[in-house]
Amino acid sequence: MLAIAGASVAAVTFSPDGVVVTLRRRRGKHRCPCGWKTWALYDRHMRRWRHLDLGATRCFLEAEICRIDCRRCGRVRTEEVPWARTGARHTRDFQDVVCWLAQRVDKTTITKLLRISWEAVAKIVTDVVTDTIDDRRLDELFRIGVDEVAYRKGHRYVTVVADHDRQGAVVWAGEGKDHRVLETFYDELGEERTGRLIAVSLDMGGAYKLATDTKAPQAAQCVDPFHLVKLANDALEATRREVWNAFRNAGHPRAPWWKHTRWALLKDQSELTETQLAVLHELRRRSSILYRAWQLKEGVRDLYRLRWPSQARQHLDWWLCWAQRCRIPAFVKLAKTAKANRERILAAIDLGLSNSKLEGLASKVRLINHRGYGHHSAAAVIAMIYLCCGGITVELPTERVPSVPG
Numbered sequence: 420m421l422a423i424a425g426a427s428v429a430a431v432t433f434s435p436d437g438v439v440v441t442l443r444r445r446r447g448k449h450r451c452p453c454g455w456k457t458w459a460l461y462d463r464h465m466r467r468w469r470h471l472d473l474g475a476t477r478c479f480l481e482a483e484i485c486r487i488d489c490r491r492c493g494r495v496r497t498e499e500v501p502w503a504r505t506g507a508r509h510t511r512d513f514q515d516v517v518c519w520l521a522q523r524v525d526k527t528t529i530t531k532l533l534r535i536s537w538e539a540v541a542k543i544v545t546d547v548v549t550d551t552i553d554d555r556r557l558d559e560l561f562r563i564g565v566d567e568v569a570y571r572k573g574h575r576y577v578t579v580v581a582d583h584d585r586q587g588a589v590v591w592a593g594e595g596k597d598h599r600v601l602e603t604f605y606d607e608l609g610e611e612r613t614g615r616l617i618a619v620s621l622d623m624g625g626a627y628k629l630a631t632d633t634k635a636p637q638a639a640q641c642v643d644p645f646h647l648v649k650l651a652n653d654a655l656e657a658t659r660r661e662v663w664n665a666f667r668n669a670g671h672p673r674a675p676w677w678k679h680t681r682w683a684l685l686k687d688q689s690e691l692t693e694t695q696l697a698v699l700h701e702l703r704r705r706s707s708i709l710y711r712a713w714q715l716k717e718g719v720r721d722l723y724r725l726r727w728p729s730q731a732r733q734h735l736d737w738w739l740c741w742a743q744r745c746r747i748p749a750f751v752k753l754a755k756t757a758k759a760n761r762e763r764i765l766a767a768i769d770l771g772l773s774n775s776k777l778e779g780l781a782s783k784v785r786l787i788n789h790r791g792y793g794h795h796s797a798a799a800v801i802a803m804i805y806l807c808c809g810g811i812t813v814e815l816p817t818e819r820v821p822s823v824p825g
């Protein structure tokens with residue numbers, strides 16, 4: 420019933436903790452986690468692993484486990500058993516169920532359903548990620564995207580590197596958001612693999628640029644479209660708030676109307692409702708500063724909607740000219756930033772690098788936080804990012820074990 424490979428059941432006892440199944444190992448060499456095998460053992464002791472519940476009763480597997488003097492590792496290590504990962508106190512099946520759930524539900528649900536602590540969930544996720552993450556993921560990197568994501572209510576940051584050629588799967592994550600974090604990534608990648616990078620997409624800040632300039636000077640740098648569009652949205656929002664505040668402070672009776680222009684201004688043009696369109700028409704009729712700000716924002720978005728990417732240079736220069744003279748402070752500032760990054764903005768269009776997948780990453784991390792996984796350490800958050808955005812597939816034990824005939 421338990422379908423444990425490499426062992427048979429020697430005894431079943433009922434203890435106050437639950438059912439304890441004692442296993443007898445099949446005879447064979449002892450295997451070090453590194454793969455080295457030996458008949459000789461250093462010492463032995465009994466160990467217990469928590470297994471999946473039998474109905475409402477907790478179930479534990481118990482077996483003798485040996486330590487061996489591994490000649491390849493050069494030290495005494497605990498041997499590997501088929502039903503559990505190295506060093507784990509839960510069986511492989513139990514850990515896989517935890518991770519399958521962690522990809523889908525909040526942490527409290529798991530602790531209640533499986534009767535384990537928050538810390539145990541975090542440790543299992545970290546252990547499984549370390550065990551299942553594919554080391555070859557760094558071998559075939561050509562076009563990558565780098566971004567910072569916030570966790571713990573935006574007070575802490577992790578730097579995330581994603582592979583554009585594998586649907587934006589996260590290949591690396593590290594704590595912090597300064598140039599040293601990204602340099603650590605390039606160092607881990609090594610000179611040869613870093614030298615093969617063709618393009619790196621990043622934000623408009625200086626930190627990632629500095630790291631890339633020093634470690635991967637041959638790679639073309641480009642600015643993610645979504646960063647520029649986000650800045651344009653922020654500029655529009657800042658302008659709107661200023662206008663609204665001016666009306667409110669003057670005690671204008673229509674101040675609330677200005678407050679509610681927000682969605683009409685920020686929403687995608689093609690998705691506007693009739694009421695929202697009416698708001699825009701009203702703004703145009705009044706030749707409001709907000710209407711011009713909205714046009715400027717759409718002008719940025721048009722850059723990425725051009726039918727012929729070859730027109731991008733012309734469009735961007737036209738927009739820069741317009742924005743620099745628009746006398747709306749937030750957009751004058753944006754024009755300055757965009758001008759400083761002109762080549763990198765155009766490179767993104769030339770290379771066709773769209774970071775829609777990376778853009779989704781920030782909201783995925785927000786969700787991870789929201790589900791209660793982001794409260795402890797950066798290591799725990801990073802493990803969850805790998806688990807949920809790193810292309811790791813966790814198989815449920817029920818999907819793996821062939822069903823019993825009959």
Ligand SMILES: [Zn+2]
Pocket residue numbers: 451452453454455489490491492493496
């Ligand atoms: Zn070894």
